Amino acid sequence: MSPQLQDALGMFVFLAVELSALFIGISLLVGALQRHIPPSTVEALLSSSRRRGYFLAAGLGAITPFCSCSTIPMLKGLIKARAGFGPMMVFLFASPLLNPIIVVLLVATFGLTLTTIYVGAALVVSLGSGWLLQALGFERYIRREAKGEIVECGGSANTCNTGPVVSRCDSNQTTDSAPGKNKYGGLWQDAWSDFKGVLPYMLTGIAIGSVIYGFMPTDLLEQYAGPSNSFAIPIAAFIGVPLYIRAEAVIPLAAALMAKGVGAGTVLALIIGSAGASLTELILLRSLFTLKLLAAFVAVIFAMAMIAGYATFLFF
Numbered sequence: 001m002s003p004q005l006q007d008a009l010g011m012f013v014f015l016a017v018e019l020s021a022l023f024i025g026i027s028l029l030v031g032a033l034q035r036h037i038p039p040s041t042v043e044a045l046l047s048s049s050r051r052r053g054y055f056l057a058a059g060l061g062a063i064t065p066f067c068s069c070s071t072i073p074m075l076k077g078l079i080k081a082r083a084g085f086g087p088m089m090v091f092l093f094a095s096p097l098l099n100p101i102i103v104v105l106l107v108a109t110f111g112l113t114l115t116t117i118y119v120g121a122a123l124v125v126s127l128g129s130g131w132l133l134q135a136l137g138f139e140r141y142i143r144r145e146a147k148g149e150i151v152e153c154g155g156s157a158n159t160c161n162t163g164p165v166v167s168r169c170d171s172n173q174t175t176d177s178a179p180g181k182n183k184y185g186g187l188w189q190d191a192w193s194d195f196k197g198v199l200p201y202m203l204t205g206i207a208i209g210s211v212i213y214g215f216m217p218t219d220l221l222e223q224y225a226g227p228s229n230s231f232a233i234p235i236a237a238f239i240g241v242p243l244y245i246r247a248e249a250v251i252p253l254a255a256a257l258m259a260k261g262v263g264a265g266t267v268l269a270l271i272i273g274s275a276g277a278s279l280t281e282l283i284l285l286r287s288l289f290t291l292k293l294l295a296a297f298v299a300v301i302f303a304m305a306m307i308a309g310y311a312t313f314l315f316f
Helices: 003-034 039-045 051-062 071-080 085-094 100-110 112-135 144-148 187-215 218-225 232-240 247-259 264-276 279-285 291-315
Strands: 150-153 160-163
Touching (some): 003 100, 003 187, 003 247, 051 085, 051 112, 071 085, 085 291, 100 112, 100 247, 112 264, 187 247, 232 291, 247 264, 264 291, 279 291
């Protein structure tokens, strides 16, 4: 067995075990917390445009581990509940980026400093953008005629379609506990179901990252995307936004790229761009937003990736 293949297999086994254990553990904790904060409570808390609503939106987004696509059913519910527009947008920005699973995986993979830059950029830009869009009156660009439609979110594939019945994504949200039943009943089953849903994506990302780690020439990556190349940051953000890559898959991929010499700023820009938005999500948002609000959403995610990337480039 060649040294390159040994390195690739060793990296694959290490990342698969570590990330799987972290995902299941954090899913159990988040699932227990969600049983105390049902979706109806989320909608009620965000029904105000007062200042605290923005921070509540960011906090609730952080404890609801949605992918960029599966935020859409919750967003639809918030629109129907007449939630404050600014807090609603903060929730839309923060939910796929600040959930504890991603944060813990980032700490385990990249360390506390890079994770702090990531969390800081995502939180500050989410809050600031939500407030700015509210102040500029972008609420008028919500398609009011879409309020009668229902958005359905697929299961393990995490792809959403418009449909006539479902208003929540079953794999990511919990229902209110029935009276008299154990509130924590089914907690392990839900966590295991979520893990099985993301496992193909995670293993794909780990496999690609392991191949890069074992076989990709270090000199080539350092030349075109190394820490000294600041132009790689906007390219990574531009590439990441239209893709639909779950954070669980892109984190091990980004770790392998960074181990091979890719700049940390470029890596963070790729993670935020790919986890914060996707082409699938943009298509779904088109049924709720006009083109102006849709363009503003993309601009915010791109700006968030750029800010995190260049902050890392300057200070890390």
